[in-house]
Amino acid sequence: MKISVIVTLKKEVLDPQGKVIQQTLNNMGIKNVNEVRQGKYFEIEINEKDPNKAKDSAEDICKKLLTNSIVENYKIIS
Amino acid sequence: MKISVIVTLKKEVLDPQGKVIQQTLNNMGIKNVNEVRQGKYFEIEINEKDPNKAKDSAEDICKKLLTNSIVENYKIIS
């Protein structure tokens, strides 16, 4: 089954990409954007039918590889 | 208000990152992952109280800057 995960930078960590996007929007004349933060999104196809087991697997993958826990958070969204 | 957006590569487009992640998981002994696809995630803080207007703004931003419609799709998730 397919599991979706979002990885975001922790609040305190600077996000140069988000910042540049916000500035660019501003330069393009889109002025109502206060902040942009960029993260990552993953779709993981796990060979597992039981949703709970699949989620456990995904947790494991997030911890072991997909995130650097010092600066990033993750959220399994489906 | 805050709008979240997911940007993914179209299905037929090669995702070199996802491929390497899947292989790495495999090498690390996590064998039940068939495929990984990586996308982007954005949190956009829009100066707008009306959720519909905010979503319209977000659509506009996705089209004009965040995605290249030739290779990517986007989804406004909240």
Add this chain to the structure above:
Amino acid sequence: MKSTVIIFPGSNCDRDIANALQKYNFQNKMLWHNETELPKTDLVVLPGGFSYGDYLRTGSIAAKSKIITEVIKHSNKGGLVLGICNGFQILIETGLLPGILLRNKKLKFISKDVYVKVTNKNSKYFKEIKQKVLKWHIAHNEGNFFANKNIIKKLQDNDQIALKYCDASGGIKQDSNPNGSIENIAGILNEQKNILGMMPHPERAVNEDIYSNDGKFFFESLLT
């Protein structure tokens, strides 16, 4: 001195660093990342490049290589570990060095000569360096060093900041910061000062006819 350069898939400064080491009379060996044993060595080098294409996070996948466990053991015994550019990123991902290397402030890859100032001469790496500033090349997309206040304070208190970007006369200013690094940091050491990670490439500056020969001072200092 004996050195070992580890090659990861996608490393691309492995040949350059090996040449520099040999030029300054290190006895150097190359080692493929899949090996499970380090040869007898004083110095382990993680070279620059794009290990695994820089996919996911720079250095994150190389940090899971088999040989990394051995590198950690080597460093725990006090052995020298040097990470240059992508090597620095790998050291961060293994947790051997603190902080994180974000994308450059302007989101552009930067390839240019910079000046750096050695801010800690107590480590094995820089103890013999007399020069006020060194002209070295940087070439990276993710060299924007970032850490929270506590970590920065710790780095300062323990004298772990090794190199800072500066101008030609040694002034450490915002103008001379190429990538947005906090405190102009270009390289840091671990607490024990045997692990060094830095963004600039001394191995590209080891010939008098090329734009700078300042890599020489680094390798000579390291050798003595």
Add this chain to the structure above:
Amino acid sequence: MKISEKIIKKHGLTLSEYSEINKLMERDPNLLELGLFSAMWNEHCSYKSSKKHLKKLPTKNKKVIQGPGENAGVIDIDDDDAIIFKIESHNHPSFLEPYQGAATGVGGILRDVFTMGARPIANLNVLHFGEPSNSKTKNLLNGVVSGIGGYGNCIGIPTVGGETNFDESYNENILVNAMSIGLAKKNNIFYSKAKGINKPVVYVGSKTGRDGIHGASMASAEFDENSEEKKPTVQVGDPFTEKLLLEACLELMKKNIIISIQDMGAAGLTSSSIEMSSKGNLGIELNLDKVPCRELNMTPYEMMLSESQERMLMILESGKENEAQKIFLKWGLDFSVIGITTNTKNIVLKYKNKEVANVPLKALADKAPVYDRKWISHKLPKKIKKKVNYNGYKIKDIFKKIINHPNICSKKWIWEQYDHTVMADTFIRPGENAAVIRIHGKNKGIATSVDSSPIYCESHPLTGGKQIVCENWRNLVSVGSTPIAITNCLNFGSPEKKEIMGQFVECVQGISDACNYLDFPVVSGNVSFYNETNGRGIKPTPTIGGVGKINNVKKIMTCAFKKENSNIIKIGKTEGHVTQSIFYREVLGIKDGPPPEINLFNEKNNGLTILELIRKELVMAVHDISKGGLIAAISKMCIMGNIGAKIYLPKKLISLHNYVFGEDQSRYLIEVEEKLTNDVQKILEKNGVYSEIVGKTQNNNLELDKEFSISIEDLKREYFNWFDKYLN
């Protein structure tokens, strides 16, 4: 499936071409077979409009080992070393998806070079964008530059040079030409010609996906209003896999296993398998069940026409498959034996135990139509007779405008995004006359530069064609190298229009004339037609990528002034040719008149004399005078050296404006120490070279007699800030 007229058109074939296919096959082709023809017979693969004229180009000299016809050209640089190089266009894909289009352009040209057994050692790029004020330009510039950097930086090949130009004729058709140079051993060069029957045909690299199906036909089709909507699947590059493929191929090439090898470029598996077997006068049989696929249920048609990147096809010695496979598995790459060579002289494709295509190779490879398209000659534009009034145009203001012009100013913003020092052999970096790369571990090196002049080429194609070759030669000479050979990329609009075909024919004639005279042959190249949108074509833009040899990298020359109080000597005569100059076109807005004339005798004589002066160590700096004229050239020498200069006025002055901004050809500036000036002048006299002392270097300011004085600091600001201002 019945082949309808619509299907034929969709495949980019005309009805008469289809009936030719019918004749050659002696039956109707099926859809897959039609796909093979469409790939092989389109302009990109068959050169059907250009072939006749390309024959005029000289392709040989004492140093040429392999001319056009292989993946790249090969030249001899003495000892056992050979240099392999080529340039190629990736224009249309880069307009549609600038990052990936440009990135895969770099990936493709790298494969052309390493498929022949060379390790790539330098990349260059030629970029032509629309005018800066066009709404698409910024985004395209950003995307293309990041794409070129993204690929080259990752794989670890320095990008050491290029050319960047903005002009409204590229608004809807940008040009992205990528060049790559590799180093090989003379006795270990690999070619694409297959030999022997029953030899295994092996696929290596990435898996095949549905990318860029019909890319090759797209590359030869004009854009129209719908093409942004059509959204063809663009290819995505994976530089990491390319790096692995490079290392694996070079590792395998050390063994005696490969009979022939060919990268899968445009038209992928189709063109690679057909070219290899037809060159060897053999047949080939492929079992498509064995093709590694990225997606489920790919059809034979999709497999054959996919343009997925980072793939190679090889023919190996029988029985060596396992040895080869080991290497590719070590690097984590796909490896699959997908067929064998046969003696049938046909290509036979099998899928699920059925024969799905069977076509004579000759029909596909050699019987593609060759057209002798109609063309008209372009006359030399008439000189402007009326005296042009320069009142109100102060030299200082014009000068500032010129050095701050995007086509003249520094391109640092671009090349700082390219790793130009990796491999640690870059002895002259971007921003100079030409780049210099040392041959690793030796004292010798090569110099390289890329050049184009769309304005001159449009104004008078024959002169323009000569000029670009000469400018390239001059750039190579200026750093102290002996020019050896060139590659070229011919970017034009639709060859079906006789004006454009005329531009093509006469540019090629001009290139040929100059190459012949300078003994500077063409060893590889590429043609890109149909660079037009809604019937409007680009300016004719042939680009030249040259390579020269340097005997000792310690003796290379740069354009930076080295010290104060030396003489600045100009080589070559100043007639004050101003039509088609940046001064006339961009400042005065005058666009008629002929481009500057090329005198090949002077070109060669002046260049060889410069080389003599450099070798005798009589000069400290050398720079050719090109766009922007004398003053632009001197200011660059000042900026690079952080040294000022005082320019004198000549005694018999044509017109001050024409003197400083004129773009007469075959000229150089040299910096000579006072005490060596006599010796230099003697050599110039002996060689019959026209020269004059035009000024002296000095502290801090660039001064033109009484006209103006500007500090080097201010000069630098004008020269370096355009891109930053534009992009912020």
